[in-house]
Amino acid sequence: MNLEKEFMSNNIDLRDMVTVIIRSIGERTEQLCHSLIATQVPSENIHIVGEVPFSITLEKTYKIGLQENRKWTLCIDSDVLVKSGTIKELIGFAETCPEEVFEVNALAIDKFLVSPREVGQRLYRTSSLDLALEHVHAARTELRPETFIVDKIIETGLRQEHANVIVGIHDFEQSYRDIFRKVFIHTKKHRDAGVAADYRLWEKYSNFDEDFKVALAAYDLATKYSDSVMIDRDAKFMALFDEVLDKLKLIEKDSLSPGKSTSFELVSAILNDHLLMYKVLQKENPSLYRDLKSKGFLKKLIRRIAHIRLRKDRKLVKLFGITFVDS
Secondary structure, eight states: OOHHHHHEETTEEHHHHEEEEEEOSSOTTHHHHHHHHTTTSOGGGEEEEOOSSHHHHHHHHHHHHHHHTOSEEEEEETTEEEOTTHHHHHHHHHTTSOTTEEEEEEEEEESSSSSSBOOSEEEEEGGGHHHHHHTTTGGGGOSSHHHHHHHHHHTTTOEEEEEEEEEEEESTTOOHHHHHHHHHHHHHHOOSHHHHHHHHHHHHHTTTOHHHHHHHHHHHHHHHOOSOOOOSTTOGGGGGHHHHHHHTTOOOOOOOOGGGOHHHHHHHHHHHHTOOOHHHHHHHOHHHHHHHHHTTHHHHHHHTEEEEEEETTEEEEEETTEEEEOO
């Protein structure tokens, strides 16, 4: 790949335009997240931040953005794996927004919740980060600290925009520990019947994917948990995790390198082609197709296609709990 050409095209020079902050608590996909972003943005523009509590991560994130002083600061969680060309597409959208737009939300395909949804990435106009810093301390005790900060900035008259840009995939290839923590927190964040219905679908998917077994256990425990919950990796409720892993007779996943991510390659093929037909995979990536076929994976994949339905003006296809847009 010619990175020089990738960084600069369509009159958008990402080298001077954007700083990328990867927020990480040591997720299994941290290295892969960084390597994928580094094909789109120079490595010197990328920083990894991982502090506890999360409010300190936010404070450090905003300070780095201001210090680097590029027009845009992209904050992305290390559990998001970006697809090719995404950052340029997102910056291109942001450049069309009026000056009062201080932050742009994009979409991701989520493994556990109906997608595409806004999760794991925010693009800030760097000039607004001074305002964000003013509210970091007050956000310290919030369950959703970044949303709290964004809402406070909106109160000043600035605007948030929502981009119909699918950045990539979220929560694939995660460790069991991180899946447990995130589902536990989400259960406390979102108690409405719609999200609960999504959780109930996991029982079906758990027949062929242990990730959903961990998710179910986390959900069940969270619904009965009465103490306060924080989003940090060493939160009190995480003391329950080892017992869950033992009960499910699971061993924590080993480390992940860029070459080991089968599900990322598979879902990327789906995203890039916007088709849920394994024949596309056979054509575009025959070696991966043969490997998956030999494992019986494709047969399972076909069974996971639950249904096609219409919602608003978009055709949606649900695949093992993930809703893909068919353009």
